[in-house]
Amino acid sequence: MSGMSGAACIETRELLKRYGQTVVIDGLSLRIPAGQVVSIIGANGAGKSTLLTMIARLLPASGGTVWIDGADVSSAKPDALARRLGILRQDNHLAVRLTVRELVTFGRYPHSKGRTTAEDVAAVDDALRFLDLEPLAGRYLDELSGGQRQRAFVAMVLAQDTEYILLDEPLNNLDLARASSMMGLIRRLARERGKTVISVLHDVNFASAWSDSIIALRAGRVVAQGPPASVITAEVLREVYGTEVAIVESGGQRLVDYFT
Amino acid sequence: MLAALALVAVGLIAAYLTIGVQGGWDFVLPFRGRRVGAMVVVGAAVAAATVAFQTLTSNRILTPSIMGFDALFQAIATVTVFAFGQAAMLRLGTIGNFAISLAVMLGASLALFWSLLGGARRSLHLVLLVGVVLGTMLRSLTLMLQRLLDPDAFLVLQGRLFASFSGVNPTLLWVSAAVVCGAVTVLFALRRRLDVMTLGRETATALGVGYRATTLLVVTLVAILISTATALVGPITFFGLLVANLAYHLARTHRHAWTLPIAALLAVVVLVGGQIILEHGFGQRTLLSVIVEFLGGIVFLTLLIAEGRRR
Ligand SMILES: Nc1ncnc2c1ncn2[C@@H]1O[C@H](COP(=O)(O)OP(=O)(O)OP(=O)(O)O)[C@@H](O)[C@H]1O
Ligand SMILES: [Mg+2]
Secondary structure, eight states: OOOOSSOOEEEEEEEEEEETTEEEEEEEEEEEETTOEEEEEEOTTSSHHHHHHHHTTSSOOSEEEEEETTEEGGGSOHHHHHTTEEEEOSOOOOSSOOBHHHHHHHTTHHHHTTOOOHHHHHHHHHHHHHTTOGGGTTSBGGGSOHHHHHHHHHHHHHHTOOSEEEEESTTTTOOHHHHHHHHHHHHHHHHHHOOEEEEEOSOHHHHHHHOSEEEEEETTEEEEEEOHHHHSSHHHHHHHHSSOOEEEEETTEEEEEOOO | OHHHHHHHHHHHHHHHHHTTOOSOHHHHHHHHHHHHHHHHHHHHHHHHHHHHHHHHHTOSSOOGGGGOHHHHHHHHHHHHHHHHHHHHHHHHHHHHHHHHHHHHHHHHHHHHHHHHSOSSSOOHHHHHHHHHHHHHHHHHHHHHHHHHSOHHHHHHHHHHHSOOOTTOOHHHHHHHHHHHHHHHHHHHHTHHHHHHHTTOHHHHHHTTOOHHHHHHHHHHHHHHHHHHHHHHHSSOGGGHHHHHHHHHHHHOSOOHHHHHHHHHHHHHHHHHHHHHIIIIISTTOSOHHHHHHHHHHHHHHHHHHHHHHHO
8 A cells, every 4th residue: 555646745544543442533544735725623632633743753653654745654764754844733842941043943953953054044034034033032932922932833843944834723822913924924835935734723714714725623533624615614513513603704705603 | 161161170180180299299190190080081971971861851850870870889789798798899809890880780771771762652751760669679678788798798898889089990990981982972972963852752853853762872871871980980970960950050051062061071170179178178088979969069059049139
């Protein structure tokens, strides 16, 4: 059983994660083409983070395979993979005290192996600018607000400059304006730099407005995958979240009204 | 910072070699030179091993001694005397004792590390836990056996239970120096990868560092360093905690390019300085570990309190 032809994509087949008897990711087969803005939605505990960390080989799978551009992740060379795929995790805890710039510079490690060149400094500056962090570059992470820290960790992933970028809840702790500009940034990464960005989002309206494609998970299985028009429907969302919502069309976009 | 520390270290070594020498240079110099050599070798070994160990465990209060290296060393000496008598221990000589201690300590620690870290997601903390339990068991066994020894045998044994830099065998010193030099060089070559390891398993993996392979390599080097230092001079890990934390404090960074050499130089300063005080202040009437821990502790607390005021 081999991966896809040569097509640029992330593919999983029969991906399985089990903790004891509990199945968390249930034989999941997916194909995510390159160059898109992809969102993953699903209730708490649906398996979104588990899926992302398994794709990024941070968590060993109990079964099945992940391919990135046709190469099996479990046997890929760690440093080669780190130049193709970067991940922002949901929880970022550090045992050491670092400044924003030091943290973002670590994102260059797959390229620099710790010997920072002018090119690395340029990439770090670029990531800091992209996330509006230049004024905070010299500050220690423990001296930042939650949203500022979140942006610093995103900047580290950007500095890694990988083809595939996985972001687990990138909007965590961000205010309304910052959340919008983060989504705008994600779209620019795809359109201007040809990146594939896969984000876990909780706000279905952000997912609806900014994604090329949405993957809806429930209990470790894919309920729906496709463009927002086909996933953001009352039926799918009822199945995903187990709650009734109304869909409103506004300015050509489908918005979810979950207050009524 | 490094240069200043290096200067202090060299100054102290020169002072130690020359203080109060009245004639008889060709007797005193090689004698003291050997002691200083042992202090440099042991200091560098324990300091580098402690910094690397703390990076792996993401913990600034753990030292490799928690794994029971000291306890194992004392148990080996005690069992030797108990089972074969003090004559056997004396007959084995310095080199024989060194070889046996080194082989057993290295063998036991590597067996522990490699068997427990072999699995896919085994954690270093499990290894620590097992190490602590084994260390405690060994300590009780040692105590029990020592109670059963006759006073003469106990006297012979006691000479080996505390760290001592006097009477270090020159051949062993050269062997240890070569081993420590090699292991410290490898650790220093790994410094950038160690920097990434401070970010934790997941982030290090995401940045392309083979976490498990690096962990195994580093714990192996730590085991080599601590076993060699302990086999050479006795239970000696006490100052690792002090110099590692002082080094983080002085370096103001977690980059191993700085913390490793600063900790090693601090260790030399602390040991040689302590030995000078021991010989000339106390006339050998106490233990080096007592001086180092007491005075070093005061220095460290003063630094911490001064830092707390400035914040
Ligand atoms: N180490 C573990 N041991 C046992 N069960 C686990 C473990 N880690 C996660 N789980 C379970 O796996 C399921 C999926 O977890 P996951 O973190 O992927 O959810 P998620 O979709 O990211 O949720 P959230 O929106 O809350 O972040 C949950 O039911 C969780 O309880
Ligand atoms: Mg999650």
